[in-house]
Amino acid sequence: MSTRKFCLAILSSGDATGYEIRKTAQEGHFSHFIEASYGSIYPSLAKMEQDGLVTWREEISPGKPSRKIYSITPAGRDAFVQELSETPVEDLFRSxxxxxxxxxxxxxxxxxxxxxxxxxxxxxxxxxxxxxxxxxxxxxxxxxxxxxxxxxxxxxxxxxxxxxxxxxxxxxxxxxxxxxxx
Missing domain, CATH: 1.10.287 (Helix Hairpins)
Structure with missing residues (x-):
């Protein structure tokens, strides 16, 4: 699964920060599908923003750094459904x-x-x-x-x-x- 598809899957369930997306890749039920690092998540989110698949808003909390909250757009949802509709590649197994x-x-x-x-x-x-x-x-x-x-x-x-x-x-x-x- 591509990082793009993974991010779209997470965002199709609700808004999330890059950190929350990464945490889901490590600990959530998505951890069984992909290993995604910050080094792949953030560039993928930036590219998807350029392509109009996601948007973000800044959330400011007193005494904390601001956070980017990402949301999937209707075009992003369509792209996700399109990617899901493609025949999956073989499962990867590395041990x-x-x-x-x-x-x-x-x-x-x-x-x-x-x-x-x-x-x-x-x-x-x-x-x-x-x-x-x-x-x-x-x-x-x-x-x-x-x-x-x-x-x-x-x-x-x-x-x-x-x-x-x-x-x-x-x-x-x-x-x-x-x-x-x-």
């Missing part, structure tokens, strides 16, 4: 853990065991957080996406638990740095 698993023989079994424990804990926390979100969710489409996420993460967690010994065995066949370079 630093899988790179570690691929080269597990370089780091050894003890290290891999600790990383598997960390990964299991991470997955359990993610599933728990999403399950909590699902319990308080009132939107059927949001509930469906949360259920999908919980199901895929649960499959990953189950695989990790069922096959950890296999990866630990592979990692215990540690190769030397000289062998790895060959």
């Amino acid at each position: 630093p853990f899988l790179l570690l698993a691929l080269y597990s023989r370089w780091v050894g079994g003890e290290f891999i065991s600790k990383e598997i424990d960390r990964r299991i804990e991470h997955l359990e926390l993610k599933i728990g957080g999403m399950t909590h979100e699902l319990e308080i969710c009132e939107d059927p489409a949001s509930a469906w996406t949360l259920e999908y996420g919980i199901t895929t993460l649960s499959a990953s967690l189950n695989y990790m638990k069922m096959n950890r010994s296999k990866l630990e065995r592979i990692a215990s066949e540690r190769v030397s740095h000289a062998q790895a370079a060959e």
